[in-house]
Amino acid sequence: MPMPWSYRHATRDWQGFLEDAKSELALSSDNMAYTAVQGVLLTFRRRLTPAQGLAFADQLPAVLRAIFVADWDISSPPLPWADRATLTAEAKALRPDHNLTPDNAIAAVARALRAHVRQRDFDRALDALGPEARDFWHVDDGQNIRRKMT
Numbered sequence: 001m002p003m004p005w006s007y008r009h010a011t012r013d014w015q016g017f018l019e020d021a022k023s024e025l026a027l028s029s030d031n032m033a034y035t036a037v038q039g040v041l042l043t044f045r046r047r048l049t050p051a052q053g054l055a056f057a058d059q060l061p062a063v064l065r066a067i068f069v070a071d072w073d074i075s076s077p078p079l080p081w082a083d084r085a086t087l088t089a090e091a092k093a094l095r096p097d098h099n100l101t102p103d104n105a106i107a108a109v110a111r112a113l114r115a116h117v118r119q120r121d122f123d124r125a126l127d128a129l130g131p132e133a134r135d136f137w138h139v140d141d142g143q144n145i146r147r148k149m150t
Helices: 010-025 030-045 050-057 062-069 084-092 105-114 119-129 131-136
Strands: none
Touching: 010 030, 010 062, 010 105, 030 062, 030 084, 030 105, 050 062, 050 119, 084 105, 119 131
């Protein structure tokens, strides 16, 4: 079997996503954007069981998938879903001394992410996780998402 396309082009895909995330987050450095993205991913992951998390991760590009599952203590029970302000505060709490994550971080990361996944498969995975998961990654339909995936 040949090497999967997503692995062969993982660095290029990651760099494209990170540029989009920086733009959506209005941040000036890769490090700032990485912290925001990681905070959002971990905030979402904390609400999932390991099986749910792996099903979600299957829809992510390779590097984002690795970030999502890295250092996961799968013995920790999922946290309850919370309102957007609470979830945003949690994302912003990652590395608090070096975190410039904006208040729109979840929506901004969702917009960047949706440009780099297969929409139908991503939405199907979110549907299986429930309405809170769909709401977390919801992007207003009026915001034209530039498609990066083929």
